[in-house]
Amino acid sequence: MKNSPPRSLITRLGVPPTLAWGYLGLLLFMIGDGVESGYLSPYLIDQDISESRVALLFTVYGIAAGIAAWLSGVLSDLWGPRRVMWAGLGIWGVFQLLFLTAAIPLSSYPLMMLSYGLRGLGYPLFAYGFLVWIAGVAPRARLGTAMGWFWFAFTGGLPTLGSLVASGLIPQIGAYATLWAALVLVAAGGLIALLLVRDDRGGKRPRGAGEGAAATLAGSVTVLWRNPRVGVGSVVRVINTASQFGFFVIMPIHFTRTVGFSLTEWLHLLSAMFATNIFANLLFGVVGDRFGWRRTIAWFGGAGCTLSTLLLFYVPDAAGANFPLALLVAAFYGATLAGYVPLSALVPTLEPKHQGQALAALNLGAGASTFVGPAVVAAFVGPLGVEGIVWIFAGMYAVSCVLAHFLKLPDESGTAGAAAESAPGAAGTAPSAASAPA
Numbered sequence: 001m002k003n004s005p006p007r008s009l010i011t012r013l014g015v016p017p018t019l020a021w022g023y024l025g026l027l028l029f030m031i032g033d034g035v036e037s038g039y040l041s042p043y044l045i046d047q048d049i050s051e052s053r054v055a056l057l058f059t060v061y062g063i064a065a066g067i068a069a070w071l072s073g074v075l076s077d078l079w080g081p082r083r084v085m086w087a088g089l090g091i092w093g094v095f096q097l098l099f100l101t102a103a104i105p106l107s108s109y110p111l112m113m114l115s116y117g118l119r120g121l122g123y124p125l126f127a128y129g130f131l132v133w134i135a136g137v138a139p140r141a142r143l144g145t146a147m148g149w150f151w152f153a154f155t156g157g158l159p160t161l162g163s164l165v166a167s168g169l170i171p172q173i174g175a176y177a178t179l180w181a182a183l184v185l186v187a188a189g190g191l192i193a194l195l196l197v198r199d200d201r202g203g204k205r206p207r208g209a210g211e212g213a214a215a216t217l218a219g220s221v222t223v224l225w226r227n228p229r230v231g232v233g234s235v236v237r238v239i240n241t242a243s244q245f246g247f248f249v250i251m252p253i254h255f256t257r258t259v260g261f262s263l264t265e266w267l268h269l270l271s272a273m274f275a276t277n278i279f280a281n282l283l284f285g286v287v288g289d290r291f292g293w294r295r296t297i298a299w300f301g302g303a304g305c306t307l308s309t310l311l312l313f314y315v316p317d318a319a320g321a322n323f324p325l326a327l328l329v330a331a332f333y334g335a336t337l338a339g340y341v342p343l344s345a346l347v348p349t350l351e352p353k354h355q356g357q358a359l360a361a362l363n364l365g366a367g368a369s370t371f372v373g374p375a376v377v378a379a380f381v382g383p384l385g386v387e388g389i390v391w392i393f394a395g396m397y398a399v400s401c402v403l404a405h406f407l408k409l410p411d412e413s414g415t416a417g418a419a420a421e422s423a424p425g426a427a428g429t430a431p432s433a434a435s436a437p438a
Contacts, residue, residue, distance in 0.1 A: 025193025032185030034162020066367025092122030302401025
């Protein structure tokens, strides 16, 4: 018997070799996209933009990102993932240039709304377009690992390494110039991915009967009421990261102006928060397989985030600028956010005949969270303050704990649900909607 040739290190790690440059490009792109996440809101407030207007600006950005996240799969079917990624890179670059050369220098809020809001279309098209590409290239047996590396690069850049880059650059070149550095990183990452990846499966893909763009687009919405459990899963996904995007608006201001941390310290806290989240994503994938997907979502995600959200506010509020203590509660919050990881395995199992549509609906929930969080801040920060906002998010997490118990798997053969609940490796894959063919 002939020995098979040794596999490369990249293949053994589960990265499709033809897409390896794409993962590096994605990491750089998301680092650039995440540079602003920890300091843009206080920077704009220093430019005499009110808190409520900044929150509204972030809300519009989130709406655009949500729409793009939802559409990325359909557009990848129409154009191919490579062209969708080019569109995302172009949109990000053009509107960032408008934001930096006109909106900020002129202190024009309408221009900020136009440029920054529409820039929100960019990163989901680029990132989720690449996710579709991975789904078409990675062998089925290693698809979960390939997707895991995608999420590692995605969350490693936004906001983890992005915040670290900002904390290093702002003291050296200033906040405004750091936004230009973000553009350089995004351009470099986008060009690396799009010019160095030679895999020809990034082109337009053939579709079968009944799988046109209109049918896919409509099905990703109608599944929310055709299968109410998928709708519940999407609501839980909205709640999952709503506080994260809301906290991007108010927590930099609260931690630096009320608690007393420097901006650099806050950025370090943010980096630690999401560095913990990266590794917790892997941990809760394993926990979900052993403990059960629904129970992991309900208790580690819902109940865990209810507690960690309150601690993130009350511990620094009581202890002041105590960095080690704040670091602990920030890491705990980042870890509990990962308790929702099994949703990406559970929700498509709820609709086994239309898994692509179920994942698209889940991605719609993920996109919606990017504007629901800032919208909560914009609506309630005036009358309730930061403390009231924190209690709203904690209440949402408590509701998600209850909702998760309704996400029962279909039991077509008497044991199918139990088998799916404990399927090895399923919970750790965490694919986006765009990752599955409709």
